[in-house]
Amino acid sequence: MTTYAPHPLYFDQGKRARVRDLDGRWYQDMLANYGALAHGHAHPALTRAVNDQISLGTALGGPSILQYQHAELLQAHVPALERVRYCNSGTEATMWALRTARAYTGRDIIVKIDGGYHGTHDWGHVSAFLSGGTPHRQFLPGLPPTHLAPGVPKTVLESVVTVPFNDAQAVADVLAQLQGRVAAVIVEPVLGVGGGVPARPGYLEQVRSLTADDAVVLIFDECATFRLGTWQVRHGVRPDLSTFSKIVGGGLPIGVFGGHTDIMSLFDPARPQPIYHASAFGGNSLSLAAGIAALETFQETEIAHLDRLGARLREGLDSAARDAGIVGSAVGEGGLSYFHFAATPPQNAADTVAAREGRDELRGLVHLNLLNEGFLTARHGLMCQHIVTTNTAVDSFVAAFADTLTLLRPYLADYHPDLLADQPARETAVPKPSIDGSGQ
Numbered sequence: 001m002t003t004y005a006p007h008p009l010y011f012d013q014g015k016r017a018r019v020r021d022l023d024g025r026w027y028q029d030m031l032a033n034y035g036a037l038a039h040g041h042a043h044p045a046l047t048r049a050v051n052d053q054i055s056l057g058t059a060l061g062g063p064s065i066l067q068y069q070h071a072e073l074l075q076a077h078v079p080a081l082e083r084v085r086y087c088n089s090g091t092e093a094t095m096w097a098l099r100t101a102r103a104y105t106g107r108d109i110i111v112k113i114d115g116g117y118h119g120t121h122d123w124g125h126v127s128a129f130l131s132g133g134t135p136h137r138q139f140l141p142g143l144p145p146t147h148l149a150p151g152v153p154k155t156v157l158e159s160v161v162t163v164p165f166n167d168a169q170a171v172a173d174v175l176a177q178l179q180g181r182v183a184a185v186i187v188e189p190v191l192g193v194g195g196g197v198p199a200r201p202g203y204l205e206q207v208r209s210l211t212a213d214d215a216v217v218l219i220f221d222e223c224a225t226f227r228l229g230t231w232q233v234r235h236g237v238r239p240d241l242s243t244f245s246k247i248v249g250g251g252l253p254i255g256v257f258g259g260h261t262d263i264m265s266l267f268d269p270a271r272p273q274p275i276y277h278a279s280a281f282g283g284n285s286l287s288l289a290a291g292i293a294a295l296e297t298f299q300e301t302e303i304a305h306l307d308r309l310g311a312r313l314r315e316g317l318d319s320a321a322r323d324a325g326i327v328g329s330a331v332g333e334g335g336l337s338y339f340h341f342a343a344t345p346p347q348n349a350a351d352t353v354a355a356r357e358g359r360d361e362l363r364g365l366v367h368l369n370l371l372n373e374g375f376l377t378a379r380h381g382l383m384c385q386h387i388v389t390t391n392t393a394v395d396s397f398v399a400a401f402a403d404t405l406t407l408l409r410p411y412l413a414d415y416h417p418d419l420l421a422d423q424p425a426r427e428t429a430v431p432k433p434s435i436d437g438s439g440q
């Protein structure tokens with residue numbers, strides 16, 4: 001959702017790391033389309049690739065050499081991608097990875113992370129952060145309730161189990177209870193919309209070995225973490241399947257899933273009863289041309305630049321909060337960051353929910369003031385940079401954030417005294433007038 005109160009800004013163009021609204025006002029883009037972009041807007045190499053390709057046709061009704069070129073570049077980034085297939089979005093990529101795992105194992109049950117976001121298909125919209133929904137008892141006893149988004153059939157809960165992020169013991173317990181019945185564990189290596197929570201050291205290594213022990217397919221959803229150069233490469237943990245979208249499409253819709261040859265060979269049309277994967281525009285030439293240009297211009301130097309910008313941003317925000325005497329900290333990894341008003345950084349989605357409880361209005365005020373100061377972020381706190389974002393832009397953003405916190409001190413004193421580090425918390429905060437419609 002891109003809406004927020006009092007009304008969302010509408011944009012008409014973007015150039016490098018800035019976007020312009022319909023009133024002609026430019027903003028420093030600290031959101032990068034919710035992390036889906038990394039090259040800035042209208043990057044010359046990407047624009048050229050799209051312009052060149054569009055005059056040659058976009059979908060010619062058969063395989064194209066661009067698919068192989070893109071796949072080779074992707075494989076050079078991510079060695080675990082022995083075979084890949086193309087679709088149109090992260091939603092499709094994770095849906096297909098899950099179906100592939102089910103076909104491969106002959107098992108039905110999926111284990112996903114509470115608050116993990118994998119797009120909008122039914123299996124992904126169980127306890128997905130921001131998808132809302134009502135609490136439901138899980139079919140396995142002893143697990144916290146899960147949430148079903150409106151419109152997702154209850155029958156989905158017969159084959160999806162959710163466990164807290166960063167808790168390998170929970171995965172071990174579920175796999176032990178469901179031995180031989182789980183098709184896949186799917187996980188975002190950095191819990192994205194669930195609060196930008198990085199995996200604890202050792203967590204995903206443990207999940208890797210637990211899944212291997214019961215022949216469960218481990219899926220890393222790296223749709224958001226490709227901006228780290230992928231989590232799996234950075235941390236040396238090899239999943240069975242991985243999913244990608246966003247940056248690898250160079251600003252156009254794309255989804256990619258792939259991994260082990262023996263799993264992906266289920267799609268081989270020469271075998272009896274292959275998995276039938278069709279998609280009118282999956283692997284279309286325009287997205288691939290843009291994606292090839294994006295991959296060619298997103299190498300170690302660019303990833304390292306994003307890492308440095310992210311680290312500089314988080315350090316800056318932490319010291320802005322400290323200097324303003326406000327409780328809160330920045331979390332994230334590489335060029336993917338969040339700010340939480342909380343005494344301790346969240347370790348899972350439940351912590352993120354607790355950190356946000358009753359603070360929608362505060363987050364809304366921060367977001368709106370940053371817009372007033374000329375910076376685009378997400379209301380839920382996500383901040384992502386482009387490879388063309390400069391240190392100076394990050395420093396200006398940190399200064400605007402510091403100004404925002406200072407401006408908000410009287411409001412915090414009235415409504416959230418617990419967030420003022422230098423003031424003893426009052427017994428009760430002033431009752432809050434309801435002026436928010438927080439949107440996302």
Ligand code: PMP
Pocket residue numbers: 088089090091092094117118119120188192221222223224245246
């Ligand atoms: N997985 C992750 C980790 C994502 O961050 C997203 C997009 N926010 C998706 C899947 C879904 O991608 P799309 O919006 O392209 O369907």
